[in-house]
Amino acid sequence: MKRILKSTRILLFNLLATALLLLVIDLSITATYFERNVINYGNPADKIQCNSSLTSYDYCPSIVQTLFMDRRDRLIPVYNYIDANRRSEYKDKALKPTVTKKNSIFILGDSFIQADELPITERFEHLLRKEGYDVTAYGYSSWNSWQFLRISEQLPIRTGDRVLIFSMINDYPTSYDRSTSQTLKNLQPVVDEYGGVSKNKSLYADYTTQSFLLNRIFPNLSNIFKSLSVKHGNEVNSQNSFPDNYGTTCESVKDRSLLNSKLAYEYVLLSLNPTCWNKELHDSVDLNIEILRKIKKSIEYRGGIAELYLVPAGWAFNNQNTVGRMTGDYNFPYGISISQYKLSEYINSRGVPIRDLTDVLKSASDKDDDLYFTVDGHWTSKAHNTIYKNIVRIIDQ
Numbered sequence: 001m002k003r004i005l006k007s008t009r010i011l012l013f014n015l016l017a018t019a020l021l022l023l024v025i026d027l028s029i030t031a032t033y034f035e036r037n038v039i040n041y042g043n044p045a046d047k048i049q050c051n052s053s054l055t056s057y058d059y060c061p062s063i064v065q066t067l068f069m070d071r072r073d074r075l076i077p078v079y080n081y082i083d084a085n086r087r088s089e090y091k092d093k094a095l096k097p098t099v100t101k102k103n104s105i106f107i108l109g110d111s112f113i114q115a116d117e118l119p120i121t122e123r124f125e126h127l128l129r130k131e132g133y134d135v136t137a138y139g140y141s142s143w144n145s146w147q148f149l150r151i152s153e154q155l156p157i158r159t160g161d162r163v164l165i166f167s168m169i170n171d172y173p174t175s176y177d178r179s180t181s182q183t184l185k186n187l188q189p190v191v192d193e194y195g196g197v198s199k200n201k202s203l204y205a206d207y208t209t210q211s212f213l214l215n216r217i218f219p220n221l222s223n224i225f226k227s228l229s230v231k232h233g234n235e236v237n238s239q240n241s242f243p244d245n246y247g248t249t250c251e252s253v254k255d256r257s258l259l260n261s262k263l264a265y266e267y268v269l270l271s272l273n274p275t276c277w278n279k280e281l282h283d284s285v286d287l288n289i290e291i292l293r294k295i296k297k298s299i300e301y302r303g304g305i306a307e308l309y310l311v312p313a314g315w316a317f318n319n320q321n322t323v324g325r326m327t328g329d330y331n332f333p334y335g336i337s338i339s340q341y342k343l344s345e346y347i348n349s350r351g352v353p354i355r356d357l358t359d360v361l362k363s364a365s366d367k368d369d370d371l372y373f374t375v376d377g378h379w380t381s382k383a384h385n386t387i388y389k390n391i392v393r394i395i396d397q
Contacts (some may be wrong), residue, residue, distance in 0.1 A: 022213065029212040055147045056183050067116045070375035072323065080116045088120055088137050095121060100132030106155050108148045109166035112311055112378055113139025122381040124388035131392060142178035144171040145291040152295045159303030164391065165295060167288070167354065168311045169340055173266040174284045180291065181284040250276035260331035267315070267330075271339045274346050285346065293352050307394070308354040310344050314372035316358050322369055324377040360390045 067078045081089040090096045105128055107113055115123045125137040138151055148165050155163065171180045208214060250272060259265045269277055270285075277285070292308055299306040314321025315332040316339055325332045332338055344356035361371050364386040368374075371383040379387070 026211055026213045027207075030207065054150050055143065056187060069117060069373070073373040073376050074117065078117060078119060080114075080120070082140075088114070088123070088125065088139075090120055097126070097129040097132070099129075099134040101134070103160040103162065104134040104136065104158070106152075106157070106161065106163045107135065107137040107139065107166070108143075108151060108163065109137075109139040109311070110143045110168050110170070111139065111141050112168060113137055113166055114141065115139070115378065115384065117373060117376055117378050118381055118384065122384060124384040124391070127385065127388035128391065139166075142168075142170060142176075144168070144178065144180040144183060145288045145295075146180050146183050149291050149295050153298060155299075155304075157299060157302045157304040160305070161303075162305045162307060162395070163295075163299045164307050164309065165292070166309045166311050167292065169267065169270070169313050169316075169343070171288050172270060172281075172285050172343065173263055174280050175262040175266055179284065180288050184287070261329040263329045264331060267313075267332075267338055270343045271341075273342055285343070286350075289347055289350050289352050292347075292354070293350075296352065308352065310340060310347070310354050310356045310358075312340055312356070312358045312361065313338075314377045316340055317362060317365065317371070319368045320365070320370075320372035321377040322374055324373070324375045357387065357390075361386055 067080065069078070079091070081091050083089050107125055113125075120126050123137075125135050128135045145167065148167075152163060152165070157163065170176050170178070173179050174181050176182065253259070253265065253268050253272070253276070259268060266281055269281060274282070274285075296306040296308065313325075315325045315330065316337055318335050318337045322334050324330075326334065340356060340358065344354060344358075347354045361383060364382065365371050369380075371380055371386070372378065373380060
């Protein structure tokens with residue numbers, strides 16, 4: 001009995017000593033990069049404050065954001081610095097290129113523009129700055145046409161400035177909870193996952209938020225184990241729930257039960273001729289078109305140049321976002337493409353010129369998941385470089 005008690009005491013002592021050692025190591029490493037809302041709130045006179053009255057989302061805090069992606073996408077955590085207006089910033093100001101050109105470029109978009117999977121130096125906004133442009137990028141989560149309108153109305157546009165609006169396919173369905181139609185329907189602030197971040201958090205809360213072990217090591221270990229246990233493309237059996245004759249006629253998707261969700265059904269409908277769309281979807285698409293038209297007219301009235309881009313999701317290609325596309329509400333199989341050509345054609349036919357980025361990106365693809373992350377589904381650095389080259393080509397025309 002005494003031996004058992006002694007062994008138990010030794011074991012407990014070793015466990016406590018190990019825990020204390022890990023805590024000391026964690027504290028010392030965490031302290032080397034400890035950030036306490038390092039980006040200031042900017043000029044108080046700045047009109048474009050990221051508040052719910054402007055965006056219909058509670059995306060106001062000025063924060064340092066750390067992203068931990070799935071192991072199959074990326075192992076190293078990515079740090080992003082965002083100001084009070086949700087404009088991306090440089091931690092090292094020396095990395096920000098010098099402005100040499102007269103006209104400015106404003107970028108409006110959603111999470112594809114936020115690009116929190118990549119360091120700012122790998123995003124196309126930075127590549128445009130290297131060309132000498134004064135570039136301001138506004139993009140966060142599921143912002144849509146409504147947010148673009150509210151922000152564009154306050155941009156300090158001068159004659160010759162360009163405003164690039166990146167309209168995402170998510171803006172158009174009726175069943176996506178942050179689409180344009182749903183935002184206008186609810187008009188209630190949505191608190192996002194970072195909405196609770198406060199500049200007055202306790203030291204304990206700050207530490208647990210930024211702990212090296214809790215937020216760097218453990219999540220990545222979890223991702224490593226997950227990637228070992230799940231083979232590429234086997235997360236769901238998508239083929240069993242997807243119509244065999246998809247993509248031919250309206251009849252091919254008449255049975256909505258063959259698709260995983262109403263949202264997936266609407267994405268498929270948007271890939272078909274508008275005659276296949278139901279009234280609800282037609283109204284939602286037309287709503288976005290009218291808002292985009294208003295944005296364009298407002299920018300041009302002030303002497304600016306408005307350029308609209310339609311952003312394809314990974315499933316617009318048959319070999320991108322190969323795992324993420326087959327999960328959740330989507331369930332789109334590898335090898336199948338859900339295009340947005342018909343949507344692009346329809347928007348253009350209504351007198352709102354928009355450039356579909358599908359072909360631009362497709363021409364740059366050499367292999368699976370080289371443009372869209374395997375699980376996450378946002379643009380890789382290669383896609384950002386492709387978008388940058390396309391924008392420069394258009395500007396130089």
